[in-house]
Amino acid sequence: MTTDVWVITEHAAGKYRRITFELLSEARRLADELDGEVTAVVVEHGPLPGVTELVDFGADTILRVGSPNPAPCSAEVQAELIRAVLQSRSPGIVLFAATVQGRDISARVAAGLKAGLVMDCTGIRLENGELIARKPLYGGRVIGAFSIAGQPKLVAMRPNVAASVPRAGRGTVVSLNPEIRAPLVRVLEIEVDESPKLDLTEADVVISGGRGMGGPDFSLLEELADLLGGAVGASRNAVDAGWRPQSDQVGQTGKVVSPKLYVACGISGAMQHLAGMNTSNRIVAINNDPDALIFKIADYCIVDDLFVMVPALIEAIRKIQSKPAAVQDTSKSN
Secondary structure, X not given: OOOOEEEEOOEEOOEEOHHHHHHHHHHHHHHHHHXXXXXXXXXXXXXXXXXXXXXXXXXXXXXXXXXXXXXXXXXXXXXXXHHHHHHHHOOOEEEEEOXXXXXXXXXXXXXXXXXXXXXXXXXXXXXXXXXXXXEEEOOOOEEEEEEOOOOOEEEEEOOOOOOOOOOXXXXXXXXXOOOOOOOOOOOOOOOOOOOOOOOHHHOOEEEEEOHHHOOOXXXXXXXXXXXXXXXXXXXXXXXXXXXXXXXXXXXXXXXXXXXXXXXXXXXXXXXXXXXXXXXXXXXXXXXXXXXXXXXXXXXXXXXXOHHHHHHHHHHHHHHHHHOOOOOOXXXXXX
C-alpha cells in the first residue's frame, strides 16, 4: 500500500469545518505509522480559507485544486477534480467527511475510480499494514470492521468521532488545474439562506429533547439554544415519533456531537444516544426520573420537570445577558 494519506477538506464561508481538522489528525497518525506524508486537498470554490490551520494540524502538502468552470462548483465538478488528482498522484488512503457534502462527493469519486469506500466510519486503524475501518450496522446494534481491497482506499468518517490534535506538517503548497469533462449538470445560481441553521456537528452548544418533551413542540429548547448560540438536537425516540427531522437526531445512528455544552432534556439515556454525545465537554441532564441512565455520565444532574427547569434557565440567562458589563475603575488613588 502506498504510504501517503490524503484528506479531502471541507470549507464554507471562508472557514474550514471542524471535521477537516479531525481528519487531518487521523491522517497524521496513520501516515506516521506508515512512514508516509499527509496531503490536504482544497477544492477552490467560494471564499477560500488560508492554509496555516491545515499546516498546524499535520499537512505536509496542500493541494489547491482549481476548477476551469467559473460557475458555482457543484458536487459533480468537485468529484471530477478530486478523481483527476487522485489518478495522477495515487495515494494509499483518502479520508472524506461523512457529511451531506462528503457522502455525495466520496460516492462519486469511488464510482469514478472503481475504488473501495467505507461510509460512516467511527474509527480507523492499521493492522499488520492493512487499513481497518469500523462502522455501526443494523441501527447501531453491532459494530462492523471492514478492510478495503486495492487502492486508493476511501473512507468517509463521521464528524466528532476523532480528536483534533495539532501537530505541524511541512506545509508545501501546490496548485493544480486538472482537465475534466464538462459537467452533465450545471449550477446556474445558489440562493443563500440569510439565517442558516447551525449544524449540530459544528455547534459549541447543543440542547436536545427526548420522549420527555411529550410532543413536537420544541420551542422552549429552541429559545434556550438561541440564547446560548447553539443548535437543537433530538433523541431517536423523538425522531421516530415524528417530532423532529432525522437530521436533528443525536446518536449512533444519527449525528455524533462533541460540543462544549450538551443539555439533555427529557432524555433517558439509551446507549445508542450516549454513543452520539458522551464526548461532550460538559453534560447537563434534566429528567424527572432519578434513575435515568443519562445521569450516569452527566456532569450536572437536575431531577425535576423540564417544563419547570428550562423556563427557569431561560429567565436566569436573560437576566444575566441584560446586565451591563462591569466597568473596571483604572484610576489611581492619590
